[in-house]
Amino acid sequence: MSASPTILLVEDEDGLREALSIVLRRAGYEVLETGSAAEGLRALERSAIDVVVTDLAMEQPLSGMGVLRHTRQFAPGTEVLVMTAFGTIENAVECMRLGAFHYITKPINSEELELLVARAVEHQRLVAENRNLRQRVQEAYRFENIIGSSPAMIRLFEQVTRVAALDTTVLLSGETGTGKELIAHAVHNKSPRAPRSFVAINCGALPETLLESELFGHVKGAFTGAASTKKGLFEEADGGTFFLDEISAAPMSIQVKLLRVIEEKETRRIGDTRSSKIDVRLIAASNSDLQAEVAAGRFREDLYYRLNVVSLRLPPLRERREDIPLLAQHFVQKYASRFHRPTHSIDPAAMRMMMSHPWPGNVRELENVVERAVALGSTDLVKVVDLPSEVSRAESEGSDARAEGEIRTLEEAEREHILGAVGRCGGNLANAAKGLGIGRTTLWRKLKRYGMQVEPEEGAAEA
Template sequence: MGSEAAPAGTKPRILVVDDDRGHRTMLRALLAGAGYETLEADDGDAGVDAVRTHPVDAVLLDLRMPRVGGIEALEAIKAVRPDLPVIVLTAYASVDTAVAAMKKGAFDYLTKPVDAADLSRVLDKALEFRRLEEEIRLLRERLGERFDFSSIIGRSRPMRELFETLALVAPSDATVLITGESGTGKELVANAIHQNSPRRDKPFVKVNCAALHENLLESELFGHERGAFTGATAQRKGRFELAHGGTLFLDEIGDMSPATQAKVLRVIQEGEFERLGGTRTLRVDVRVIAATHRDLEAMVAEGAFRQDLYYRLSVVPVHLPPLRDRPEDIPLLAEHFLRIYAEKNRKPVAGFTPEAMDLLVRHDWPGNVRELQNAVERAVILCLGERITPQELPPALQGAAAAAPQAPIPAGPRTLKDAERELILRTLEQTGGNRTRAAQILGISRQTLINKLKEYGRS
């Protein structure tokens, strides 16, 4: 492990590596005049040793030295201290030389004779860059200790960037707007934000704004008093009250009516509301996280969504990438779902054949993670061996000519209708008679499944 930077409170220390004693003396004078301490080495080997044994903040490295050249020394220094800014010096204003050094990790380069103003400018920039890099490193270490996003699967660059954003926003009380296509996991992310926030021990309350009629949604959100409307036989608390001290997740907020939008805006701004049919103003402390697959900016432009509510919700916007933009995460997700459903269905399925995994990775997944999850559950249920093969995957992954999942073929002719009947009945058996789940796995509606069972005399 290399030596660290100069101790806090001391002058920044610059290591000068140059075989020309006169040039070292000139640089020492320039650096002293700019407020720096210096350390000197007369060849590349001595420079690398100095980095290992002394605290330094930056290196000025001559590229042309007789024994160990600058490029070789640069590589060794970066191996010891990857974070250390190295500024290379060359008497030859060659673009090729500069490019070669930058590719090896040099921060910048200066040509000889070195101009004092250029030297000061480049060193200031290098030291500021190193300070910011150190701040980011410490921040990431602290975030790694404090936050757990293990429920969200992914190692791709878009997901790593997402984790960094979540780690920064989770401890705050800021409203968050999560956008992304259907099936990308918006609720999972909202829950992860709550679980890594100071409100983690308080309620996490969910409302799907698209699932309820306008009047029912208002009652769900704000509650109602007895007699507020027909059927309101008792007072009922709304989701804002139930989420007091915690987090309220408003899913598919783009489907909310303008009237309800106005009331939600008031709660976010003022922290107060009235129950339907009530006159008493109630106050709540709730963090709001909203999600939508719609383009809210376009809806604002069209007048379909309140601009002031949009700005209140999108204090911190978080966008979830579609699965097709992070194909390297597909094997991780597929294996994760396989373990879950193999255990749930008590099936000894250990993995995927290479051909099956190749089909999974090459598919576009318009339904995103949710579609992949359903495909893996279906494959586990239909799998008769230890590994999932292409035959157990949905036909959409195999192309138009792909066959349906195969069962042992009995003697004698089989029609397409026979194969369909066998597949439906076997799937229903594997789901323990759960028609809704069987229909989801088969990719048909529940009513279509019921109609098919009637045909088979199994209603």
């Protein structure tokens, strides 16, 4: 982005205009000055302006209101600050209605002006950045709805395209929530088998006997409860792709039978004496290290080698943090439209926290966090307060992913909650105490106990 933001100052009173211009230049801005609304509009057409600061009541024919209208219409990315004379509050309200960023009453206080201009510039940049991000999501290297522009993901997309055409068995590995199931679908959809069925089964979700009868089917009377003959899923998938999710959870007896399906290309219903030929492409996924399972004697080595003809690894989200903004923006759009919410982007502070969170649940966790923030948020931006504490805590505490199921003590929870509140109030203890519903002295005492350096406050005798 360009070095210093450009401010267009429109003010017909020469002395005031010069004074304000000096204030703004000293604050580090590029300043264009004009003495009339008409000149201001010409400047707006010629140069890229970040923020317009305009007087409201100027000589006709064009007033500051005209500058505001024109800017909102023809340069919607530029923010407008309006200067009004004291006592003309109706005008100020009207300006806000027309889309002014804010108004400032005369006489102008230079600190207030600097502050408002800084905020307008920040807002302008945020909006521009988000527009840019939205555009990139639209144009993103979208691969079967899989979002990713990190080198690791682009390499993966290329591998998927290549592997899809080969008709070999594929082993997908990666932590939970990294997108293994999405990739399995993509391999099928990009393959010549795409018009045929894609059948998936989670080997960890069913007890052994049920899993077996689901996979291979059974004949009538094969076991108690087998009232009629049932086709197995392998037969259903004939001609298509068969996805064995959580393969490491398959019991040994099933592993033997899977090996048979691969080697003989045939399947046999439970209780049947005949086998039938099938033609399926196998894709297996595991979120644990299958090789370690082999070493531990829990997974058949021969099956492992049969499955592992081509292996694709899905990198955890923390190894491709550059994908986080695109993914987060993608999910904001997805859930805003699903829940009919006005949310359109993510506040920079919230984004910083998302960037530093370790995401042990990977993309699934990120999706859930955004879904919740969009559903519960009260503004059009996802803000820090909309994030769950484990995410909003990430920045201050580094990436100490806590083991699941470990219980925090009350004191720990209180400490984090309090530090979080103080952080969100920008260190303003009075506001933090109010938000927490405790007295300032109580807050001050607790902070001291938690080792926070705090200055004793004036009036700290109350509560």
